[in-house]
Amino acid sequence: MKEYLKKLYTNDKNKYFKLLSSDLKHNHKRFIITVNPETLMMSESDNELKNILDSNYSFVPDGIAVVKAARKIGVKVTERITGIDISEYLLKLANENKYSIYLFGAKEEVIDALVNKINKEYPNINILGYSNGYVKDRDKVMKDIVKKKPDICMVALGIPYQEKLIAKYFDKVNKGIYIGVGGSFDVMSGTKKRAPKIFIKLNLEWLYRIMTEPKRLKRFWNSNVKFMFKIKK
Numbered sequence: 001m002k003e004y005l006k007k008l009y010t011n012d013k014n015k016y017f018k019l020l021s022s023d024l025k026h027n028h029k030r031f032i033i034t035v036n037p038e039t040l041m042m043s044e045s046d047n048e049l050k051n052i053l054d055s056n057y058s059f060v061p062d063g064i065a066v067v068k069a070a071r072k073i074g075v076k077v078t079e080r081i082t083g084i085d086i087s088e089y090l091l092k093l094a095n096e097n098k099y100s101i102y103l104f105g106a107k108e109e110v111i112d113a114l115v116n117k118i119n120k121e122y123p124n125i126n127i128l129g130y131s132n133g134y135v136k137d138r139d140k141v142m143k144d145i146v147k148k149k150p151d152i153c154m155v156a157l158g159i160p161y162q163e164k165l166i167a168k169y170f171d172k173v174n175k176g177i178y179i180g181v182g183g184s185f186d187v188m189s190g191t192k193k194r195a196p197k198i199f200i201k202l203n204l205e206w207l208y209r210i211m212t213e214p215k216r217l218k219r220f221w222n223s224n225v226k227f228m229f230k231i232k233k
């Protein structure tokens with residue numbers, strides 16, 4: 001697990017955003033993996049996910065537990081860089097530069113609401129395609145993405161499905177920022193609320209998510225709590 005913490009991006013969020021902006025300007029491709037305790041714990045029993053973490057993608061520290069664990073072993077991570085922050089930044093950047101985008105994931109009504117919102121609030125974004133995340137044939141959607149060559153591709157299917165799908169097709173594209181964004185479409189579409197600013201500032205976003213969705217408690221135990229025990233050991 002140490003080797004994965006050492007691969008995390010350590011500078012601040014704004015510097016990372018500048019990298020993304022430069023990638024898009026120069027048509028460089030990038031696969032962003034937002035690393036949290038769940039990703040790291042799952043990789044212990046999931047070889048496909050482990051292979052992804054062993055690869056040379058762009059790893060950002062998502063959860064506060066990951067930031068703290070990295071610091072504990074001397075990796076000077078500056079701050080959390082979350083999937084939703086990156087997604088919101090990419091939408092803004094795409095609107096300013098008329099970039100194209102493909103959105104894959106979440107429930108039908110959520111993706112429809114998100115597309116409506118983008119059309120209204122980010123009118124310069126060129127939406128090349130979108131699909132809800134409950135289709136039978138996920139590969140068919142990915143093949144459409146490869147064919148359409150978006151500048152930005154967001155996949156919201158949850159860990160580890162989104163990362164595995166992107167990894168399977170990433171070699172077939174030669175441009176674009178690809179990112180698995182978990183529940184970000186639910187929030188960006190306005191379907192779910194992100195934690196209030198004070199929770200985010202105090203690094204308690206995880207607590208807000210458990211309070212508002214108690215069924216997350218089991219997931220939290222299996223990922224974050226076990227992760228913290230492991231790091232202590």
Ligand code: UDP
Binds near residue numbers: 159
């Ligand atoms: N999802 C999906 N297809 C599936 C299962 C899940 O599109 O078969 C979506 C789900 O609707 C949600 C996202 O994947 O929008 C996962 O959200 P979650 O909050 O679990 O992710 P987290 O942010 O915790 O990683």
